[in-house]
Structures are given as structure tokens and as C-alpha cells.
Amino acid sequence: GEDVEQSLFLSVREGDSSVINCTYTDSSSTYLYWYKQEPGAGLQLLTYIFSNMDMKQDQRLTVLLNKKDKHLSLRIADTQTGDSAIYFCAESIGSQGNLIFGKGTKLSVKP
Amino acid sequence: EAQVTQNPRYLITVTGKKLTVTCSQNMNHEYMSWYRQDPGLGLRQIYYSMNVEVTDKGDVPEGYKVSRKEKRNFPLILESPSPNQTSLYFCASSLVAGTPYEQYFGPGTRLTVT
Numbered sequence: 001g002e003d004v005e006q007s008l009f010l011s012v013r014e015g016d017s018s019v020i021n022c023t024y025t026d027s028s029s030t031y032l033y034w035y036k037q038e039p040g041a042g043l044q045l046l047t048y049i050f051s052n053m054d055m056k057q058d059q060r061l062t063v064l065l066n067k068k069d070k071h072l073s074l075r076i077a078d079t080q081t082g083d084s085a086i087y088f089c090a091e092s093i094g095s096q097g098n099l100i101f102g103k104g105t106k107l108s109v110k111p
Numbered sequence: 112e113a114q115v116t117q118n119p120r121y122l123i124t125v126t127g128k129k130l131t132v133t134c135s136q137n138m139n140h141e142y143m144s145w146y147r148q149d150p151g152l153g154l155r156q157i158y159y160s161m162n163v164e165v166t167d168k169g170d171v172p173e174g175y176k177v178s179r180k181e182k183r184n185f186p187l188i189l190e191s192p193s194p195n196q197t198s199l200y201f202c203a204s205s206l207v208a209g210t211p212y213e214q215y216f217g218p219g220t221r222l223t224v225t
Contacts, residue, residue, distance in 0.1 A: 008151075042115075042201055042216030043154075088153065096161060097209035098144070098169065103153035 004102035006089050011108045018076040020105045022089030025070065029091040032065065033099065034074045037086045046074070046087075076107075084109045113138045115217035117202050123223045124192055132187045132220050134202030140215075142208040143185040144169070145177065147198040148219075154201065160185055161208045192224045 003025045012018045024032065030051050035043040049056045049063045049072070056063045062075040076083055089102040115136045124130055136143065144159040146169075156169030160179040174196055176188040185204075189196060199221050203214040 004153075040219075042218050043203075043214075044216070045213045048213075092209075095209060096159065096167075097142070097205075097212065098156060098159060099154075099214065101146075101154040103151060 004089055004091055004100050006087075006102035006105045008103060009106050009108070011110065012079050014079060014081055014109055014111050016079055018074075018079045018083070018107055018109075020074045020076075020087050020089075020107065022072040022074075022102055023070055024072065024089070024091045024100075026091055026093055026100070027067075027070065029093060031092045031097075032063075032072050033088075033090040033092070034061075034063065035088040035090060035101075037088065037104070039085070043088060079107075079109050081109045081111060083107060113215070115202055115204055115215050117200075117217040117220045119220060120218065121221050123225065125225055126193055127191050130189050130192060130222075132189075132200060132202075132222070134185045134187065134217060135183050136185075136202075136204040136215070137183065138204065138206070138215070139182065140204035140206050141182070142205045142212070142214075143179065144203045144214065145175070145185070145187050146201045146203065147171065147196075148201060149198050157187070157200075159208075192222075194224045196222065197224050198222060 033048040034046040060077045086104040090099040145157040146154040158177040160166045202217040205212040
């Protein structure tokens, strides 16, 4: 079945760049998403990328998609302590657009 | 304010005692969904609804029921809760089913079944 894999933890220093990686299995996914979950809160959509794109940039966020390798990454430039959260990669499947989530990567930003 | 609300936010109950977690959205969204979040497992979809009176199973529907009698509400029902249903539950909604419409998430309901 469909599966989305992410590393569970990432620790960076404030001001450095963070790169969170994700692999997915469903080659028919049309959209791939990055969600952010702050402590005690629900998920918030950060950005998404259409499968015919290689890259999408939105302020400090850069999403790279390698469709051949089914690899997605999220780069956060100039990481701040407020970026500390769990980041979920998700792929959409089927016509209903149901989301399959990865297990989440906990990003810790040290001052 | 556009939002998805869930009640209760926290619930401790005992095995076998029926409970309902409510979910309501004020955005006139057609699509609604329930997820559970467990450590090391991420989010898994329980049930979803494409519109009023249209519901379908997600990846982990066993032990749960849902109903969609009106557009704004999508309650999650546990007829006979068991300890393995202890989890953090999220309701979500989007304008319509399908991509790339953003799913808006509620704040979560932390359920403990003893």
C-alpha cells in the first residue's frame, strides 16, 4: 500500500538551514504537502507542490521534488526557534484527495 | 473566524462506555475527515465524508462510527471504547474533496480509555 517515510528527528542551530526529507511510494500522487504541528496544536498547511514541478519557493521555504526517486524535501532557511515543531510530509491519493501522512519529523532549533 | 472546532478537548473514560467526539466547521466545507495520531505512527485516517450523508472508511475504521447528517458537523462515535483507542484525534475539513484544497485541522481531542 501507500507509504510515506520521514526521519523522526532533526536538530539544528538557530540561523542554520534545516532540510527535512521524505520519500513516498505512490507514483500517481498529484500533490505533495508539508504540514507543521506546533506543540498542543493541530496541523497547519505550510506548502504544497504539484507533481509536475521540481521546485517551489515561498519566502524561507524551498520544496524540492524528485519524482523519479519519489523524494521530497523541505528546506527552511535561517531557521528560528519558532520553527521548532513536528513537520509532516503527506501525499494525496485517489480522486477523493485523501492524505497519507508520514510519521513526522521533530525539528529542534537550538539558540 | 473560520475554524474547525472539536469537543471535548480532553476526555478520560472507561472501557465500554459509549462516547462521542463532536466536530464542527463554519466554512461550508463539503469534505470532512477524522484522523488519529499516535507516537511513532503519525496520522492515520479513520473515516471521511465527501458530503452530507456520504461517508467512507479510511485506513483504521475498526471500533469507530461516524455520521454526516448536516454539512457542518461530523461526529466521531466510539460505541464501546477500548484502551487501544487511547490517542489524539483530529478532525479536518476542506472546501471540496480532492487536491489541492487545503485541509483545515481542528485543535485535537486527547482521549484516554482506561
